[in-house]
Amino acid sequence: MAGDLVITFEGAFEPLRRAAYRAAYRLLGDRATAEDVAAEALARAYARWSSVADHAQPWVIRVATNLALDVGRRRATASGRQVLLVEDAPVDQVERRLDLQAALRALPRRQREVVVLRFLGDLSEKATADALALDVGTVKSHAARGLSRLRDTVERV
């Protein structure tokens, strides 16, 4: 049983890690931290693999996103917006990431879940609907409303 668990997790490891990394990097723009976030998300998935395995990708994306938002919040709390500006990234991208983090936190819960899976995780509408136990039409509706609210803050930069 334990062997099967490890083999299954091992087989999914790199695709899940890439999905977690992509979501975290989009929010943080920091390779090292995004890799740490992805590794932590994978470790948490491993710890409860038997209940996570059948919806591992959305689960890992959500965990990575929440971890990344926590990192961003702690950074902002500790040092303000300047903390990311010292990193080797274009200023407009840094600002966009900070605005994206703030905008995601401000979204209503369901809209945020949909936006995270659809646009940070690049899941299809069907996969997002399955992950959240919603109809595809509901996903479209939440995605449209969520994007509309995000555009106001993210694309103005």
Add this chain to the structure above:
Amino acid sequence: MISVLRDLDDPMPLADLGPAQRAAVVARGEHLRRRHRLQVIAVPVAVAAVVAAVAVALAADPGTARKDLPLPAAPSPSELVLGQEPTGPVGVGGCEDAAGDSVGEPDVDFFSLDRPSAPLFHYALVHGEMPSSGIVVFRIEAHSADGTRSREFVQRTVDGTVVEQYVRDPSTGARRDVPRDANPFGDPGDHGVGGAWFPPGSAGGLGDRWTWEASISVNGTMVDACTPTPAATP
């Protein structure tokens, strides 16, 4: 918008982890799993110890026992009878809470009671850190329009791990336990999200104009609560 997000992608390809780094991730996962197992064992033992201590104290000095102490050996509650699922509450599925209004950690920023299909869905998104230790209870109390019938939807976590979840009729004590496997989000301590499916008919008998309110308590103290209004409907 999507192109804007893709502009934020790492232009460098992500290399696969080497065996040692991958082993480190697995080792961390094993550590987390062992911790969860210990909690699953330790919590019932701790509860039993507290109950035994209370029973001993009551037996030793029953005259000074306070009325509000828990009974040392409560009878097993009867199983809640599920009814016809009502169609309400009308237009109210979510409750956005004001950030920063909590009297302690954690601060909840959203509760919802959704029914995409038959089962009820109890959900809480935590803004801030979950307590690393202690008992956290997410609770939704639903009431019929005339206030005569109620249901409690409860999820209890210890040190971030869900230890029980159930729906209960407070007037009779009848309850129905929900398997922890019914929690679609894992443990709230992992990523600030918690939720549970409840069986169809859990809100049976409340009528179509029932209302609900949500709260979170930490170690017996309510730290945050939220009552939905039509304006808060997502």
